[in-house]
Ligand SMILES: Nc1nc2c(c(=O)[nH]1)N[C@H]1C(S)=C(S)[C@@H](COP(=O)(O)OP(=O)(O)OC[C@H]3O[C@@H](n4cnc5c(=O)[nH]c(N)nc54)[C@H](O)[C@@H]3O)O[C@H]1N2
Ligand SMILES: Nc1nc2c(c(=O)[nH]1)N[C@H]1C(S)=C(S)[C@@H](COP(=O)(O)OP(=O)(O)OC[C@H]3O[C@@H](n4cnc5c(=O)[nH]c(N)nc54)[C@H](O)[C@@H]3O)O[C@H]1N2
Ligand code: SF4
């Protein structure tokens with residue numbers, strides 16, 4: 001790596017021995033679909049234990065099946081669970097590979113120096129906790145506890161969050177906001193006074209028309225929508241897919257609009273133009289519920305399909321035809337809000353346009369549109385009040401990102417790099433379940449921040465890239481080996497779901513709750529974790545809502561009744577006051593205006609690829625989740641590298657051959673650290689290339705993932721920041737082909 005790393009070198013040498021020979025052979029390989037009948041092997045089907053999946057954040061509830069000797073052999077869906085409806089996706093089924101992966105982190109490790117070379121040494125849990133407690137306290141004394149931050153993605157984050165809050169810091173962040181769905185929440189909140197939430201409140205199963213702008217279900221394997229799309233299409237629903245790539249879902253759609261990337265706003269505005277000018281909108285709904293219709297009408301008056309054609313390359317007739325298709329289905333139509341929406345930096349505004357279009361068609365609060373979700377009102381085990389921090393990450397960005405509803409992972413990273421103006425930068429990070437090297441854009445910036453830290457603790461299950469920069473590594477056991485908080489996510493009906501250990505943790509690994517409580521005790525903060533063990537805490541919490549741990553161990557999932565019959569609150573134009581300044585759905589956003597942002601979404605031209613470069617776009621593969629599954633033995637069996645999709649015209653111009661390996665170089669001269677295979681296909685436009693995110697691992701300890709495929713994250717050095725909420729637009733990077741390695745040698 002070119003960056004100076006004296007303070008914290010990436011540690012390549014395996015400093016660990018314990019358990020490294022312990023190799024657990026999976027009972028058998030069921031990834032190719034040959035799931036044995038329960039009685040196929042005597043004694044195989046001995047026990048099932050409730051869980052909810054951690055392979056992605058859809059959190060499907062299921063059962064973990066163990067055989068007589070206690071070995072986990074498969075995970076299946078839970079029939080009563082609205083997230084999974086009894087079925088897991090390929091990744092969830094392959095979750096057992098995470099448990100069996102022999103490359104797992106096995107024991108706590110502490111950075112040390114031997115003969116001038118940095119390495120990790122094995123440590124006891126007690127030693128590791130003492131090291132962390134002292135490190136955090138030192139930062140607290142020298143700079144204030146507010147100079148510590150938690151980056152977390154996943155269940156254990158709640159416990160480390162409580163640890164940080166008990167210490168006096170509120171700087172708790174996840175990449176699922178500024179790198180994922182933040183702009184969507186802000187765009188919808190500004191319009192409806194409510195966000196979309198997760199799972200998304202979209203009533204796909206009863207819709208008549210589903211519009212997908214970039215959302216690539218089928219590759220994006222979120223279980224609920226994928227199942228509901230099948231239900232809806234079986235009942236005759238149509239799908240309109242807008243994607244520069246012929247995605248799996250595009251192939252199942254009535255209309256595929258191969259839009260020129262970065263121009264979706266023009267299409268959305270032209271659709272509004274047609275819907276308003278042809279009188280296709282839901283007049284009663286707009287009249288009763290919305291604010292600013294006349295302003296919107298004037299705003300889109302000139303934004304004709306002919307205007308949009310010049311920008312989007314979508315023919316005017318197709319724009320009209322698809323607008324009519326949506327209107328015919330109204331109000332049972334969903335212009336889907338998407339999920340990973342941090343694309344071009346004007347994403348909050350694009351999502352505002354999506355929100356407005358839904359309002360014109362009267363789909364919010366209506367069957368087949370957007371339903372009103374409910375979750376169990378859940379009380380956490382009581383603890384003393386947390387101290388009030390006097391500073392927060394926001395202080396580093398005066399007057400900026402005023403609509404950010406949650407903290408920004410990228411913002412905290414930026415505020416860790418010291419500047420002369422700022423009196424305190426972040427000095428300690430706890431990183432739990434997020435591989436920031438692959439997750440945050442602009443790796444050089446992330447590494448610069450890491451070099452400025454006094455302490456970095458990484459809690460992970462695998463020796464991912466981020467662990468190589470840690471001072472202390474804490475190995476978490478997998479979700480199949482632990483308790484976590486009760487899942488209470490909102491849905492059509494409120495549910496509870498339990499995750500409990502199906503097997504003893506392998507190696508010297510432990511659950512997050514145990515680690516956070518242990519560190520708190522070392523720091524004299526044990527009273528914030530006033531339960532003896534997690535079972536006591538969960539049982540108390542469950543009893544408050546009329547269940548118990550004993551009951552949940554039997555049921556796994558418990559459905560509760562809704563408190564009100566208001567799944568579709570606007571179905572019959574019932575009175576409703578929205579949580580906005582005007583109490584209405586704000587087509588014209590007064591909140592945006594008050595903060596100095598555009599009250600109506602505007603089209604903004606984005607930079608085009610220079611000659612010989614192509615826009616880098618990325619997405620998901622059905623059998624992998626981000627970078628976290630790339631070493632999973634079951635899932636690498638299904639897909640073990642990504643490829644770069646190249647249009648035949650481009651391939652011809654560069655004389656590329658299918659399956660040829662090459663490197664990619666971006667507009668800033670940054671070269672991918674690893675090689676990637678070429679896939680020549682008409683399914684991608686000539687101005688873009690496409691790859692699946694999550695490959696191109698450089699840590700040699702990932703024996704299956706190391707060096708396989710390339711990482712889009714390596715090439716995302718330019719970031720377009722959303723002015724409203726700080727989301728990091730990552731699709732404004734351009735790449736060209738390169739036939740030799742870059743200077744950076746993979747670590
Ligand atoms: N370039 C690029 N960047 C992106 C994206 C992209 O498509 N391209 N996608 C963005 C989006 S939408 C999101 S939501 C984020 C996702 O960002 P992340 O969630 O950070 O994604 P991963 O790369 O999977 O990193 C997860 C880490 O958690 C570890 N882990 C897995 N299970 C456990 C566990 O049970 N306990 C603990 N302690 N650790 C565990 C894994 O080993 C891995 O190191 O990334 C964002 N960043
Ligand atoms: N299998 C699997 N499923 C997952 C995940 C996973 O890791 N693996 N992660 C989950 C998470 S956290 C998230 S956030 C979601 C992300 O998944 P989604 O929210 O569905 O999709 P995006 O990542 O926004 O978009 C990817 C698609 O956008 C297209 N695209 C690129 N540029 C443009 C453009 O300018 N305009 C338009 N209209 N389309 C464009 C790409 O060709 C690609 O098909 O997936 C979720 N589901
Ligand atoms: S969608 Fe798949 S990976 Fe995600 S939680 Fe459900 S089963 Fe697990």
Ligand SMILES: [Mo]
Pocket residue numbers: 176179180181339340
């Ligand atoms: Mo995401």
